[in-house]
Amino acid sequence: xxxxxxxxxxxxxxxxxxxxxxxxxxxxxxxxxxxxxxxxxxxxxxxxxxxxxxxxxxxxxxxxxxxxxxxxxxxxxxxxxxxxxxxxxxxxxxxxxxxxxxxxxxxxxxxxxxxxxxxxxxxxxxxxxxxxxxxxxxxxxxxxxxxxxxxxxxxxxxxxxxxxxxxxxxxxxxxxxxxxxxxxx
Amino acid sequence: xxxxxxxxxxxxxxxxxxxxxxxxxxxxxxxxxxxxxxxxxxxxxxxxxxxxxxxxxxxxxxxxxxxxxxxxxxxxxxxxxxxxxxxxxxxxxxxxxxxxxxxxxxxxxxxxxxxxxxxxxxxxxxxxxxxxxxxxxxxxxxxxxxxxxxxxxxxxxxxxxxxxxxxxxxxxxxxxxxxxxxxxx
Numbered sequence: 001x002x003x004x005x006x007x008x009x010x011x012x013x014x015x016x017x018x019x020x021x022x023x024x025x026x027x028x029x030x031x032x033x034x035x036x037x038x039x040x041x042x043x044x045x046x047x048x049x050x051x052x053x054x055x056x057x058x059x060x061x062x063x064x065x066x067x068x069x070x071x072x073x074x075x076x077x078x079x080x081x082x083x084x085x086x087x088x089x090x091x092x093x094x095x096x097x098x099x100x101x102x103x104x105x106x107x108x109x110x111x112x113x114x115x116x117x118x119x120x121x122x123x124x125x126x127x128x129x130x131x132x133x134x135x136x137x138x139x140x141x142x143x144x145x146x147x148x149x150x151x152x153x154x155x156x157x158x159x160x161x162x163x164x165x166x167x168x169x170x171x172x173x174x175x176x177x178x179x180x181x182x183x184x185x
Numbered sequence: 186x187x188x189x190x191x192x193x194x195x196x197x198x199x200x201x202x203x204x205x206x207x208x209x210x211x212x213x214x215x216x217x218x219x220x221x222x223x224x225x226x227x228x229x230x231x232x233x234x235x236x237x238x239x240x241x242x243x244x245x246x247x248x249x250x251x252x253x254x255x256x257x258x259x260x261x262x263x264x265x266x267x268x269x270x271x272x273x274x275x276x277x278x279x280x281x282x283x284x285x286x287x288x289x290x291x292x293x294x295x296x297x298x299x300x301x302x303x304x305x306x307x308x309x310x311x312x313x314x315x316x317x318x319x320x321x322x323x324x325x326x327x328x329x330x331x332x333x334x335x336x337x338x339x340x341x342x343x344x345x346x347x348x349x350x351x352x353x354x355x356x357x358x359x360x361x362x363x364x365x366x367x368x369x370x
Contacts, residue, residue: 012206013202013205013206014202014203014205014206014366017198017199017202017203018199020198020199020237021197021198021199021339024235037235039237039238045240050209051242052205052224052239053224053239053240053241053242054237054238054239054240055230055238055239055240056238057236057238123367124367141367152367153365153366153367154206154365154366154367154368155343155366155367155368155369156367158340180338180339181199181338181339181340182308182309182326182337182338182339182340182341183339183340184340184369
């Protein structure tokens with residue numbers, strides 16, 4: 001399994017890192033020894049909403065080659081949802097099996113057209129913004145509609161990561177990883 | 186107030202980001218309008234334990250000019266605790282008012298000599314490793330001994346951040362930030 005972790009300017013770093021930390025432990029703990037991933041971006045360098053500087057592994061690469069794509073949220077989504085060049089790049093993920101977002105990352109999945117026939121969720125303050133893009137906004141922490149998996153505000157990133165650990169490797173994997181990071185039930 | 190967020194090779198990214206996300210909201214929500222921070226490192230580029238690439242704001246800078254220094258944990262601490270050049274750089278923080286760590290970051294505070302007369306904690310699997318460096322190992326999620334604040338395993342980073350939000354700006358700030366990131370009580 002190969003995952004594309006998408007990063008972009010003015011993202012919220014914790015949206016990405018909660019899921020990244022938990023999911024990548026599937027490899028270090030040998031639940032998924034074939035797990036690989038790239039940090040993927042549309043720009044050569046990415047700065048989060050406070051200027052934290054990230055060098056992505058891949059830039060404007062074809063996302064169609066991954067099994068999963070994960071998009072975090074952040075204030076940057078508000079402009080990116082209207083930037084066709086960025087969205088065209090994101091649309092290269094159209095055939096990807098697992099389309100995943102944290103927080104307002106769902107606005108980007110939506111703007112790319114990936115949520116048209118899907119139930120989805122987002123940051124609790126942005127339910128109205130998501131309506132235009134999806135079949136139904138569900139006010140839950142995690143919504144999984146046939147492998148399109150969206151989650152709520154920032155800290156839900158950890159819950160989403162643990163949810164995917166269970167989905168991909170079973171309840172034991174989830175529980176071991178939860179204990180390892182000492183995350184409350 | 187000015188904070189040095191220390192990053193280093195083979196760190197655990199979530200150790201840093203949970204505290205970074207919550208503390209920096211003190212500025213965006215205007216609880217501490219004068220809050221500033223730098224991402225500080227001993228090397229020009231930093232890669233976390235999976236190779237995630239970070240460009241620090243400052244390299245080998247004098248940490249004595251900050252009001253707080255925050256050190257995350259990760260497998261990289263096991264070698265860094267014996268690297269005198271790195272520790273000499275960290276020791277420039279000797280006069281810093283708030284010395285803070287997440288997870289095994291306390292091994293680095295300890296190796297720098299900052300915990301000699303302090304109670305402290307660390308990752309629950311590394312209590313024995315911390316003994317040599319501190320007055321007493323306390324098996325709690327957060328230990329605050331006269332502004333030397335240490336916390337437990339990975340996800341305690343968010344709790345530590347919220348604890349510091351309350352310490353520095355009061356319970357209302359903590360609660361607003363907790364709700365904003367939708368973190369469970």
